[in-house]
Amino acid sequence: FHSLPLEMKSRRRVKATRMKSPFNRHMVTGAQISPDGKLAVIRSYTAAWIFHRSPEKTWEQVFLHGQPEKRLLLPVQRQGEAICFSHDSRSLLLTSEGVGQDIWKIDLNLPQKDR
Secondary structure, eight states, rough: OOOSSSSSTTTTTOOOEEEEOTTTTSOOOOOETTSSSSSEEEOSOOOEEEEEETTSHHHHHHHHHOOOEEEEEOOOOOOOOEEEEEETSSEEEEEEEETOEEEEEEEOOOTTTOO
């Protein structure tokens, strides 16, 4: 895993730094931070983990010491790698590598937690 600053200025070069990861035993194939910056999803070929970040914590602290808010088993896909939040962060969209692959939508049904 690598880390970038939460706030980045456009046209300014930044360097990603390596961070410890509890996901070293999983084949991570995709990840995204929600549009509001409060949730993150990390996926493997078969599962996804949703994390919530409170303002006083960094993502590194959340990933190393926090527990996922939710773990999801994902549908079987040829080579599932892409995942993202919907614009309102209430659903996940995922697909597999390759042309013409299905796009899956999974509703999260998460508690609001000051979202």
